[in-house]
Amino acid sequence: MKIENVADLQVLVHTARGGTLTAAARALGMTPAAASAALKRLETQLGSRLFERSTRAMRLTTQGQILLDYANRAFELLAEGESMVAADSGALIGTLRVAAPSDLARNTLLPWFSEFLAAHPGLQLALSVGDRPLDVTRDEVDVALRYGTLADSRLIARPLAQTRPVLCAAPAYLARCGTPATPQDLLQHNCITFDRAGRQHRLWRFAQHGQWTEVRVQGDRGVDDASLAREWAVAGVGIVLKSELDVRQELANGSLLRLLPGWDTEPYPLHALLPSGRFVPQRVRALVDFLALKFAQLLAPA
Incomplete structure (x- = not known):
């Protein structure tokens, strides 16, 4: 050789x-x-x-x-x-390199990761948090959790949760600026935008009775970290359109209120993305199985 x-x-x-x-x-x-x-x-x-x-x-x-x-x-x-x-030793070992959206990681995943690591002490977690587009192979990631429609057919994708964005705002903002009754009313409001797939997501789509309408919203701030968009909304800055997974706690405690309840939004699924290939390490399979179970429990009807 x-x-x-x-x-x-x-x-x-x-x-x-x-x-x-x-x-x-x-x-x-x-x-x-x-x-x-x-x-x-x-x-x-x-x-x-x-x-x-x-x-x-x-x-x-x-x-x-x-x-x-x-x-x-x-x-x-x-x-x-x-x-x-x-695997023959019965224990999972090695490093799990995981990438996840900012809000999902902070609000949902952190305690789950701690639970998983406690059950498998031979594992280490290398977590990358952010909302930028990711090349799973180039960036050396074992699994990336990502919202939205998948564009890269080279990747293996496992659905984790079927969600839709929720339009919401803080009571203080609504008291000051009024409550929109239709999607077109959003043109008169301060809308907080954040990056999706590396671009500011300003074209918001809503449906009623099977008919879709689009609104190109405007606002005084946009951000590449979706968790900051949620925090601004809670602070009463403006209206935000975010995955229900990311704002479920705020909707439950009343710090954000759901708007346009009679209108639907586009599906916004969450996937676990893995590099293509015939081999996925057992530690990665175990983590994805664990997360799929956790999301199923979280989203199960009460």
């Missing part, structure tokens, strides 16, 4: 993922000089250039892409073997 050090392949994988040797070195806990040496060693052993280098980034050559594909498959097989060996 020409490749003498399999660890050098990790440098290839992380350089392709991060775009630079510096990013690869940081991910692997080594110096950039050591990462550069590992990559040069690979190229010398194979007699092929794996990257086209520039001052800003490194781009895979055709040969580099071929080797990367096989390296990823090799590491996946190794992970599968490790997981099967660990």
Whole structure:
């Protein structure tokens, strides 16, 4: 075999993922000089250039892409073997790399994660919280929880909850500005918007008797963190359209009131997204099963 050090392949994988040797070195806990040496060693052993280098980034050559594909498959097989060996011991071990929306993580998931980790002390959680679009494979995430329609067919998606957005505002805002009676009334109100799929979600859709109407709302603030949109609404700043999962506590305690009760909104499902491939580690399967059960219990009719 020409490749003498399999660890050098990790440098290839992380350089392709991060775009630079510096990013690869940081991910692997080594110096950039050591990462550069590992990559040069690979190229010398194979007699092929794996990257086209520039001052800003490194781009895979055709040969580099071929080797990367096989390296990823090799590491996946190794992970599968490790997981099967660990499964024989009856315990889940390893790190769970999870990405979740900001409001869902803070309001719902944190105690569930604590419960799951307490039941499986051999696990560690690496949680990424945010509402930006995520490349599950590139960002090294085992599972991403995401709202909305799925656009990437390369991913495995498991439905966790069927939800719809709820239009709501604080009593103080409604006392000051009035209560909208129709979707068109929202044009006269301060609407709080936040990012969906990397864009401000300003086109709000409502249906009554099977007929849909769209309103392009305006307001004095928008944000890329949906939890802040909820907090602004609770503070009486304006009207917000959010998943019922994210505002259920506020609706229950009266700090937010549901608006336009006679109008429907579009489905806004929650999925667990996993990188495509035949192998999903048992620890990841166990977490997704656990979350699916938790959401089923949470949303079960009283």
